[in-house]
Amino acid sequence: MSGWLKVVGLGPGRDALITPEVSQILLEATDIIGYFPYVARVQKRPGLTLHGSDNRVELDRSKLALFLAAEGKKVAVVSSGDPGVFAMAAAVFEAIEQGPDQWCQLDIEVLPGITAMLAASARAGAPLGHDFCAINLSDNLKPWHLIEKRLRLASEADFAMAFYNPRSKARPDGFARALEILKECCKDDRPVVFARAVSTKDETLSIVGLSQTTADMADMRTMVIVGSSQTRVISRVGQAAWVYTPRSVPE
Amino acid sequence: MSGWLKVVGLGPGRDALITPEVSQILLEATDIIGYFPYVARVQKRPGLTLHGSDNRVELDRSKLALFLAAEGKKVAVVSSGDPGVFAMAAAVFEAIEQGPDQWCQLDIEVLPGITAMLAASARAGAPLGHDFCAINLSDNLKPWHLIEKRLRLASEADFAMAFYNPRSKARPDGFARALEILKECCKDDRPVVFARAVSTKDETLSIVGLSQTTADMADMRTMVIVGSSQTRVISRVGQAAWVYTPRSVPE
Numbered sequence: 001m002s003g004w005l006k007v008v009g010l011g012p013g014r015d016a017l018i019t020p021e022v023s024q025i026l027l028e029a030t031d032i033i034g035y036f037p038y039v040a041r042v043q044k045r046p047g048l049t050l051h052g053s054d055n056r057v058e059l060d061r062s063k064l065a066l067f068l069a070a071e072g073k074k075v076a077v078v079s080s081g082d083p084g085v086f087a088m089a090a091a092v093f094e095a096i097e098q099g100p101d102q103w104c105q106l107d108i109e110v111l112p113g114i115t116a117m118l119a120a121s122a123r124a125g126a127p128l129g130h131d132f133c134a135i136n137l138s139d140n141l142k143p144w145h146l147i148e149k150r151l152r153l154a155s156e157a158d159f160a161m162a163f164y165n166p167r168s169k170a171r172p173d174g175f176a177r178a179l180e181i182l183k184e185c186c187k188d189d190r191p192v193v194f195a196r197a198v199s200t201k202d203e204t205l206s207i208v209g210l211s212q213t214t215a216d217m218a219d220m221r222t223m224v225i226v227g228s229s230q231t232r233v234i235s236r237v238g239q240a241a242w243v244y245t246p247r248s249v250p251e
Numbered sequence: 252m253s254g255w256l257k258v259v260g261l262g263p264g265r266d267a268l269i270t271p272e273v274s275q276i277l278l279e280a281t282d283i284i285g286y287f288p289y290v291a292r293v294q295k296r297p298g299l300t301l302h303g304s305d306n307r308v309e310l311d312r313s314k315l316a317l318f319l320a321a322e323g324k325k326v327a328v329v330s331s332g333d334p335g336v337f338a339m340a341a342a343v344f345e346a347i348e349q350g351p352d353q354w355c356q357l358d359i360e361v362l363p364g365i366t367a368m369l370a371a372s373a374r375a376g377a378p379l380g381h382d383f384c385a386i387n388l389s390d391n392l393k394p395w396h397l398i399e400k401r402l403r404l405a406s407e408a409d410f411a412m413a414f415y416n417p418r419s420k421a422r423p424d425g426f427a428r429a430l431e432i433l434k435e436c437c438k439d440d441r442p443v444v445f446a447r448a449v450s451t452k453d454e455t456l457s458i459v460g461l462s463q464t465t466a467d468m469a470d471m472r473t474m475v476i477v478g479s480s481q482t483r484v485i486s487r488v489g490q491a492a493w494v495y496t497p498r499s500v501p502e
Contacts, residue, residue: 016272019365024267058498084372086498090380093495097485104487110373112365114270121335122361129341130393131401133384133410141499142381146409150382153408157401159384234348236355244344247309247337248392 005069005106007089009082009113010041013200017114025076025111033065034078034088042078056140058088062095066103082115086136086164117162120195120223123205125234125242127193127225130249132160137178138171151178155185160231160245163224167215175224176215182226186210191233191243193225194218207233207241256320256357258340260333260364261292264451268365276327276362284316285329285339293329307391309339313346317354333366337387337415368413371446371474374456376485376493378444378476381500383411388429389422402429406436411482411496414475418466426475427466433477437461442484442494444476445469458484458492 006025011017026032032042036052044050053061062077069075079087089110096103121128133154139147154161167175189209194217196204208217210226218224230249234242257276262268277283283293287303295301304312313328320326330338340361347354372379384405390398405412418426440460445468447455459468461477469475481500485493 011270014272016275017270017363019262019268019270021265021267082369082373084369084377084379086380089373089377090495090498093376093380093483093485093493094497096493097483104485108493110377112268112369112373114363114365115369118333118335118363118366122333122340122363125344126335126340126361128335128385129337129344131384131386133382133405133408134379135382143500143502146500150408150410153404154384157384157404157408158397159401232344232348234344234355242344242347242359244341246345247341249394249397251394 003069003072003074003106005065005075005077005092005108006111007077007079007083007092008111009079009087009115010038011114012081012116012119012198017119017199019111019113022111022113028074029076030074031068032076032078033061038078038080058091059095062088062092063099065092066095066099066106069106070102079113082113083110084112085115085134116164116198116223117225119198120193120225123195123198124193124207124225126244127227127231128160128162128245129247130160130228130230130245132162134162134164136164137174138165139174144174147178148181151181152185155182158228160228161226163226165220166218166222166224168220175218179213179215183210186229188229190227190229191231192227193243194222195225196222198223205240207243254320254323254325254357256316256326256328256343256359257362258328258330258334258343259362260338260366261289261329261331262365263332263367263370263449268370268450270362270364273362273364279325280327281325282319283327283329284312289329289331309342310346313339313343314350316343317346317350317357320357321353330364333364334361335363336366336385367415367449367474368476370449371444371476374446374449375444375458375476377495378478378482379411379413379496380498381411381479381481381496383413385413385415387415388425389416390425395425398429399432402432403436406433409479411479412477414477416471417469417473417475419471426469430464430466434461437480439480441478441480442482443478444494445473446476447473449474456491458494
């Protein structure tokens with residue numbers, strides 16, 4: 001049996017951000033599995049089968065990938081960004097744990113990618129240059145009170161914070177509540193970066209003081225980064241400001 | 252004036268993990284600036300000047316880069332991993348803030364890379380598949396009590412935790428204290444990943460229950476990832492176990 005399963009990250013959008021090891025796997029694969037818009041980023045070619053599927057079927061998609069790899073196919077499960085950050089890698093391991101023992105013996109590998117928060121951070125400057133946390137603001141798979149608890153503790157720890165999935169049509173209200181909590185917990189008007197569709201043709205970037213943020217500044221394609229108490233803004237004439245968090249915290 | 256300054260990430264070690272956009276910049280640059288071992292990863296060629304420097308001179312290095320860019324040179328400041336995560340990008344912006352106004356008008360860009368925690372996470376499975384934090388355990392640039400506070404709050408928030416710079420010859424004791432705090436704060440024997448020199452020929456990986464961890468399991472080339480209360484281990488016959496954090500947290 002010569003099949004394998006690689007869970008790969010396509011980065012945030014632009015092809016120049018896909019690692020060579022992932023590009024090579026996309027050339028060797030017989031089957032590509034993933035959410036429709038990510039599968040659509042893979043070049044079609046003879047001998048390659050594309051299996052696009054809808055959102056919220058991550059476990060079914062993982063099982064299909066494992067079945068095909070067990071049959072001898074060379075399967076790439078594609079995620080945007082990094083597959084290990086709020087993406088397909090965890091879903092594949094959940095499926096393995098629920099599946100037949102033989103799936104544990106398959107040739108499986110996770111290949112990292114440029115996750116959205118790092119692309120957004122680079123675009124804005126270096127807001128994640130000191131200790132930080134990454135929180136998925138969707139409460140589809142966890143209770144909302146846990147998100148609130150994490151926001152309060154992350155504020156108290158004075159982490160910079162990167163928020164994935166801040167807001168969607170199905171969850172219009174959570175992000176407004178998150179901003180309320182942050183305005184309450186953070187005593188200062190620290191910078192907030194809204195980075196939408198970074199590295200694609202739809203890219204936009206804005207930097208807003210926390211007190212001025214409103215929920216409609218984010219949608220499902222936006223990465224939100226909230227600075228720590230130390231985060232600084234460097235204004236520039238005629239260009240977007242830079243945002244960075246210094247490496248040091250004074251005693 | 253045609254100079255520029257790009258702050259680029261070389262990824263964790265293997266060339267196949269360097270993004271094409273960074274590889275292209277390394278070909279276009281006239282000057283490469285960075286810590287000796289990272290500069291040594293860049294291919295020498297006629298017309299390219301390599302400026303390696305020692306650890307702990309990040310601000311001087313940044314100023315040199317800015318001077319050269321202002322003179323019209325095409326300068327790449329190289330970091331291992333991602334330049335925005337405990338690396339050179341924040342130092343460059345600190346230097347800009349301290350420097351002459353004209354440095355603000357330079358053509359400066361940060362190009363992301365695969366940071367160590369994502370490479371380590373991919374190698375182990377998907378331990379960062381749910382909310383997590385990243386903490387630099389070095390107290391060279393921040394007070395130790397802040398690290399302790401963050402460890403306690405991150406435990407309470409039930410984040411998975413990725414630790415950069417856990418231990419060095421100059422700081423032999425901090426990591427032992429960090430492990431003591433985690434053993435006290437985390438009620439369960441969650442998995443801990445020690446991933447050393449990922450993607451290089453020196454790569455090693457081990458997975459240990461928190462109660463069994465000792466400080467000598469890490470050195471300055473080790474990335475340490477501590478699971479959340481939800482993190483799971485999938486054992487395999489004759490192969491390293493997989494570690495992953497499920498996407499969901501039950502109510």
